[in-house]
Amino acid sequence: MSSVETITQVTESIPAALSLRPSAKSQENNAQEAQPTSQEEAYRYARLLPAFPKDEHYPALTPFEHVDPAARALGHANPRAFIDNATSIVELTPNLGTEIHGVNLASLDSDGRDQLALLVAQRGLVVFRDQQDFIDRGPDFYLEWGRHFGRLHIHPTSGHPEGYPELHLVYRDAKSTFNFERDDSITSTVWHSDVSYELQPPGLTTFFLLSQPKTGGDTLFTNQESTLKKLSPQFVAFLKTLKAVHSGVEQANFSRSGRRGGVVRREPVENVHPIVRKHPVTGQESLYVNRQFTKRIVGLKREESENILKFLYDHIDKGGDVQARVHWTPNTVVLWDNRNTAHSAIVDYGGSKERRHGARITPQAERPIPAFDGLDLSA
Template identity: 30%
Template sequence: MYEGRRTLRRVPDGWEDRPYELFTLVPQGRLIGAEIRDIDLRGPLPPELREELNRALLEWKVLFFRGAHLTSQEQADFARHWGELETNPLLARGTSSEVARFDKSAVPTFENVWHADVTFRERPALGAVLQLREVPPTGGDTMWADMAAAWDNLPEEVKSRIDGATAVHDFLPGFRRFYGPERLAPLQDAFPPVEHPVVRTHPETGRKMLFVNTSFTTHLTGMPREESDRLLAYLVRQAHVPEYQVRFHWQEGDIAFWDNRATQHYAVDDYFPHRRVAERVAIAGDRPF
């Protein structure tokens, strides 16, 4: 049980927290999540605007753009300002191999679990840009959690156990409930299990972040399985803490752009039998260290 006030550091100690000059930023919480207003996401971003948006992403971890209504191509072009786009053969394809389409209605899909995207890859995604094409009349929110805050508030004895430890990530736990063995078997060669640090260092801010999740982390390496299971269960629960979270209620045409290195997210499946359609592009990342 946790008692007392949690440490909620939005930016690293010593970070110069400057005002934004090229758009209006409206915080959605004290720690994580901000709405960006007064910019047009279509077309090339001037370097100074891209730089300021990147600073906002680092400081707030997930950015929201209301009523963007981008085409799939415009959405992909916006994401490319942050690097090469990745493809994911495990997901339904949209208008191109770089656009994943989530058409959620009666068929259960990737919801109801806290996770970071594609941590089963050697180079998990830097971030993702998600747009809602169709929204249900109620429900269908998405939540994000700040995993640097999760690290900050761990007990010191837990920090000492996991700082420097590694864990195995595998795509099978997250996907076997959706696909049969005949589809999954060929992909096991393409996506073998990988090891990542349990505590990741952000390559741009230098902050330490908890880097394990329910969907893809199977066990901590070099640890008896029972001990690993117990410790991993405790660690993945840290994303559930409300003080580390922001919740976004979608409208059609809204966009969320999140730092996949620093966050986990959870799509809330509370709108059946209504339909929810989204398209996502993901930006290739670096190898965690």
């Protein structure tokens, strides 16, 4: 079945069951660890601390037709008009990442947001500094912002601000962590594309920190278009014929074990995606596997699948020449395209006991488009 045939229903807004706010009863059931102590009452963003209502459950996601706002910007007379008055535009690397100063994201109109989406699709990663106005607009504004770029995803296991399940939070302090972290590895680097196990994973994503350590806690990004181009044409041609299973089961089990707040709001899913996908706006091809959620290659023997995936993961890990590192400073907002990048948090600040508190706005996009025409994505 093709992706067009799969997406049979236009669903521009989240179904009623998904838009429900937690009840007063559920508010009483939040994980106690996530509640601000008396010492934290003055914390500026206390209302955005993670909550984990125990009676919050949602049905399976339904397919919807995604219209990418970046495509609209292609028809604009000047697709970069929104940064014409920027005070500084710096390319972080030749092929990945642009840092911009002097543009207030909160003031962008619809055309400006379309143009932003196109720039993120083209550069993979765009960093905006001095965005206190955006961050201080609060959760209702965050939702309005995110819905411009697609249907908002409700994460099945992460914490969210009370009453705003569409906002994914990362949180770690001296006493607790509510992140999906592995403590049995020699490294905290785990490359991934957010919730790639969904049938329609995210496209453009917005992320910012509300509180951060004095040093450390950076985020690594890699350009999956460039990682693909590093491979030989013959091998890429073979990869284009392959599809892989992406699974949310491990993440759900991590929460069911009592960690990360201990909730599973929606039953975990597994979906099949092409190993090489094509961007719907730029037409560029990207490697689309990640160590966190990709589990096996469909149709190959176990040893064949494991060896190919290990090679690809090692290739991603070691590709320092196609990576960029975002150093967080206060009031920074970062946008990336999950379709052509992967990223990893760097947990190197645990010894400082400082808080790292971030919010992610995560619109879903289209079902991944195979770079190989006619690839059958049924399992």
